[in-house]
Amino acid sequence: MAATVNKSPKLTMATGQLSGERLVELYRTMVLSRYLDERVWLLNRQGKAAIAASAQGHEAAQVACIEATDPSKDHYLTYYRQFTAMLALGTEPEEMLRSFLAKDGELMSAARQFPLHGAHPRVDLFNFSNVIATQLPQAAGVALADKLRGSDAVTIVYFGDGAASQGDTHEAMNFAGIHKLPIVFFCENNRYAISVPLSMQMAVDSVASRAVGYGFPGVQVDGTDVVAVYEVTRAAVSRARAGKGPTLIEASVERLLPHTTDDDHTRYRSAEDIEQMSRRDPVKITSETLRRRGLLSEVEDEAIHAEAKRRVNTATDTVDAEPYPGVETMFDHVTSDSARKRDGIS
Amino acid sequence: MAATVNKSPKLTMATGQLSGERLVELYRTMVLSRYLDERVWLLNRQGKAAIAASAQGHEAAQVACIEATDPSKDHYLTYYRQFTAMLALGTEPEEMLRSFLAKDGELMSAARQFPLHGAHPRVDLFNFSNVIATQLPQAAGVALADKLRGSDAVTIVYFGDGAASQGDTHEAMNFAGIHKLPIVFFCENNRYAISVPLSMQMAVDSVASRAVGYGFPGVQVDGTDVVAVYEVTRAAVSRARAGKGPTLIEASVERLLPHTTDDDHTRYRSAEDIEQMSRRDPVKITSETLRRRGLLSEVEDEAIHAEAKRRVNTATDTVDAEPYPGVETMFDHVTSDSARKRDGIS
Amino acid sequence: MPEQTVIEAVRDTMRAEMRRDETVILLGEDIGNRGGVFLATDGFIEEFGADRVIDTPLAESLICGLALGAAVNGMRPLAEIQFADFVWPAINQIVGEAARVRYGTNGLKTAPLTIRVPYGGGVRGGLYHSQSVEVLFAHTPGLTVVAPATPYDAKGLLASAIRSDDPVIVLEHKRTYRLVKGEVPAGDYTVPIGRAEIKRPGSDMTIVTYGLMLHYALQAAEAASEQGFDVEVLDLRTLRPLDSDAIAESVSRTGKVLIVQEDTPAVSISSEVAAIIGERCFFDLDAPITRLTPPEIPPMPFSPLQEAAFMPSPEKILAAITKLAEL
């Protein structure tokens, strides 16, 4: 099979198969994500959220990718930066905050794990660990199971440019290629792995070029362009659902904030670099494009912002007041046999 | 940098930079290798050699590769199938047999390890373990050290088509590309990893195609063609020595025997497949070509065979009579601090 | 009852479980047409097809990651690591990931996968085909680790492992595969995970052991009985969770213990057994806790005399019994 690296054909925004209404909906999620994300950062500064990784700059890529999938059956293996994807899949702001504040009733792991790690109770989204790239072989296994049982579900696995260097990434793509698995490898390339720039991560400037060695297509796409990302993902998902095998999508995005709340990117990014990447803010770009295309008025845009702000405030008030999980449940679910708990002296 | 996969331009034998004399010398080593290899297999069947992996079918690729390097300074990270390379680097038949028979004075590991594992005392050749692909990151480290100290030594690292699937292989090539390390990745692709055929190992038909994703050249070459292998290796070694970075060479060879003495390849190779691969015996091919080109007479060829047989017989007699290592030395070299031995009750 | 070798019991059990439950799929290197390097899956690809008997690429992290992914998506994968020595690349997927899926999702996901790991020495395997790899697995909360030593236990524990909703590591000693024969009921049964078994009752001292060493211990105990020492032999069978009740009961009763293992001693199963005894049997012990293990060198030299010197043997165990009896 010919494997090619294509620059995404459309880098300008066109409505394509997405209705104007859906586009505005996606934008609404992006704005909500942005406000909530900012709030989480603030809660960290207030000492309430122990750590956070932000999706600021990745919002367009994430909403567009989810939009091209079918949450009723598809599988999502995320990593820590899938903040916007979580919202796009219907996670409530309260649920998100509970995760960051490690409060009782936390959605994905009962607050045993870092925010947004664990498994989602309503869609098949999971993120078992902080350990970079482990999700890729797992995703291949998920897709293999679907293939064996003849399901037409598709597995979407997310990872960063840094994750592309791990052996697990190679092993997973190689296997997916051999077995033509129904899987989409979705790389959010923000050109940094914490402080390590892409040029120190790989000698090529495209993660997608790796697909050549695995016998399936690799596509680069502008990750600030909702429609472009939607289109390449839709094509990849259809391909996978039709049994034609994997696609590697590389969405070029910006990491607008430092790596996490523990990081200070001025230590390693030049002022110029920071200035330049700020111009690729997908929320702004999407707003401008929607307005330019007459899909969104200034008033509507303001209403979207106001609504997002309101939801974030309400959620903050609710969750801030909630208790932490007590200690009695910490022994649950170590193994299926609860008798296998062995109490320490603690 | 443009990374290309080239089919080796010359698949027919031409003397190129190799003198006729050297060609005959390489052939002499191949013949010696073949006889010794057969002998080892026999010694296994006699219960004297616990296990052996054969280089039969890989001889041309191995002698030609070594010929293109400088044993006085280059580094060789081998795997278990580098039988011919060992001879090409001056290892004596007695030393080889001592390794297979695990006799006292064994060259590379004092018979602690499987045959031909450990380190060579006279050239910088080593093979620390049986664990597939671990040598690739190590080789990158060796090459990194040379680069940092400004040495012009080149590192040659050998691996099979199966090894190409390991994460370590990816990680090593990626790093070598980023740092333009003086290294040659030499893949002996015999289309099988024990019983697993290439089509189950990768979705592409060329390991060399992977180089595209690492930013350096990948070259396929007919591994039964001494001159062709010599030429691509010489080019890769010069490139590395000149500081221009890595090359991935993929030599197409045949594994004429089962994987090891423990294997029976009729379980998984068709009679047709076995018949076809036998026609690519590099010893026969080289002999025919040398004769056709007038570089070798029938009498000379017979003398080479007779001499090889004689050396192998002498070596067998010598080593067969030697003792196994005693137990007193088994505690040596666990760490640098010999006081850290802790005796068990044994 | 029919007699089988360990490898026959393993093969029959896998076949039976695959017939019983079609979500059981096999993943590993050379398990297809080759039938596995130990022929554990001989004939499987013919019966179950290449969909359920998957020859993977040469990549152990992949094998275990795939198994984990398939497990959380409705399958019961049974992975084979060709030799225990090659399990290290997969540690991240096993210890870091699979072990914590249930805990880290508060039970939203489970990982019912089994990993068969042929291990152990005395087979002229040298440094990279002889290793014992139990330590880290036995340490890790969330994992289950079994190490059957007899054909009967191999069948019963493998069936329990495959049917378990947790990730289970099955350590099969390579040397027992063809060496050890025993009676194996033809019908379906399981051996419970987490239960040690007294393989030979005795009153003068307890040998705690597992794997190949069980057989050497039984031989030594037999020889000791001729010298008048009545040695109990406790087979751990499961290494996580250890059956500390059985250990404490036996050692408290006999008053003396010799822990025998093939693995090197520092921070090992023998250490934990000793700790359990030190915590629970203190007032009943008549002698120091003793261990018989190989020396602290990398397991294990390829050359034959050194390999023999490395491995515990019935003779070495007998000598240790005699010494302990006199304390």
Place this chain on the structure above:
Amino acid sequence: MPEQTVIEAVRDTMRAEMRRDETVILLGEDIGNRGGVFLATDGFIEEFGADRVIDTPLAESLICGLALGAAVNGMRPLAEIQFADFVWPAINQIVGEAARVRYGTNGLKTAPLTIRVPYGGGVRGGLYHSQSVEVLFAHTPGLTVVAPATPYDAKGLLASAIRSDDPVIVLEHKRTYRLVKGEVPAGDYTVPIGRAEIKRPGSDMTIVTYGLMLHYALQAAEAASEQGFDVEVLDLRTLRPLDSDAIAESVSRTGKVLIVQEDTPAVSISSEVAAIIGERCFFDLDAPITRLTPPEIPPMPFSPLQEAAFMPSPEKILAAITKLAEL
């Protein structure tokens, strides 16, 4: 003498060793312009250049494999694993390869590399930024494992590690980095590998511990002294090889032992310490061997109350002291 935190001692020691020996090179993620996530290499790339302070791709097996390759080719690489939780992908290169280079080549090659591994919990790190990873390393012949708890030992043991001709794992407890201050001589010194140290002498019982727990044990011992119990605190400092003489000497003298560790108990350092005591101190023990550890759950929950319940604390240690004193 100047006071320093642990992280300052680590940083100064690395800098001094790099100035002293130009074959010392650093490999790790974010160690360059970022200066390391804990700022252990803050300012290094400016002083030593990108040739000696190498920001690697995100690949731990690579990092350790590179370090090993450079080590056998004349360098003394000092690798950083960003968090211990991410060392699992590198196990094959460390435990499978580096540990056996000297043995497997009969001394023809040596692997003088050091791997710094920030580990441990109590930092709201959850399941993947809190782990203790010592068990497998401490089990493996050929490796050396140190776990300094004070700035003084951090400097002395790191210098010993870098200068050692063997692969050394340096376990630095993240929580001690900024929490623990102590006097550190400005000049060159080393702390010998393989020697435990009595950090507080006492006569009624011995606490054997290491890492962050040393400080909690010292606090508990202080509090216990007010209740009239004179507790000795032995800091293991090196986890492989364990200083069994020091353990046996102290426990034989005091007659009682409490082993305290942050890692979960099964098959752990505490197990081996217990085994050593059970073998060597039997006739001098006045009470069962006791251990204080977290429970057998995956280390460790992110939520604050559960994390606190998981970790041993000075209060829990004091309670265990009181209980043991009354036995």
